[in-house]
Amino acid sequence: MKGDIEMNAIVRNTSRTSMINKFAELEKERIEWESNEQKAAHERLYQIIARTYKLYDGATLADIKAVAAKGKIKVTKATTGALLAAKLVFGNEDTKRNSAISKVLKAAKAQKLTAEEVPDWIKKNGGIERIRLNKQRAKNISKAQNGRSIARSETAVKYTISAEMNFEIPLDDEGFSVLLCRKNPERGHDVFYALNDKSAELGSNCHQTLCH
Secondary structure, three states: OHHHHHHHHHHHHHHHHHHHHHHHHHHHHHHHHHHHHHHHHHHHHHHHHHHHHHHHHOOOHHHHHHHHHHOOOOOOOOOOHHHHHHHHHHOOOOHHHHHHHHHHHHHHHHOOOOHHHHHHHHHHOOOHHHHHHHHHHHHHHHHHHHHHHHHHHOOOOOEEEOOOOOOOOOOOOOOOOEEEEEEEOOOEEEEEEEEOOOHHHHHHHOHHHOOO
16 A cells, blocks of 8 residues: 555656656747747838838828728728728738737837837837837826816815715716815815816705805
């Protein structure tokens, strides 16, 4: 019985050692692939994107839409030239990739890059996905900054929602109610801005603590 247990332990250890070696071999293959095939594929892709950018940057939106329409690509008023250029080169199937590449094209144009500069620029910025995420982050920061600007520009308190008051905040016809408030330690919340068709109704509900 003891011998069987020892034999089973030896078999398990041998199997695990074999598994470790196989994982190590696969890791080595992965490193070689990243250093060679994947690197070469990325460099080739960046060159194709650069040539796509050259066409996109040198054409009008009307020209790109006309070419896309002939290529049976759906064109709407909201479709950007960058997205159409991506679809013309990379096809319609992979919408996520097209969206990412279109953001790369627009970011490159915003920085007034030449087509020759694009491949190195993509590499230095961490690749297509990193550029896409940075562009989205910049957009979110811009929205936040706009919100802060509105907050700073609204200095007059329209009315105060007392901490003791219990009422329903009225919604507009679409079900929204947007208030810009600042916590008032003594009286609840001071309302500086109300993006609501029925904000006057909300103010009347607070008439007992209305600020003049």
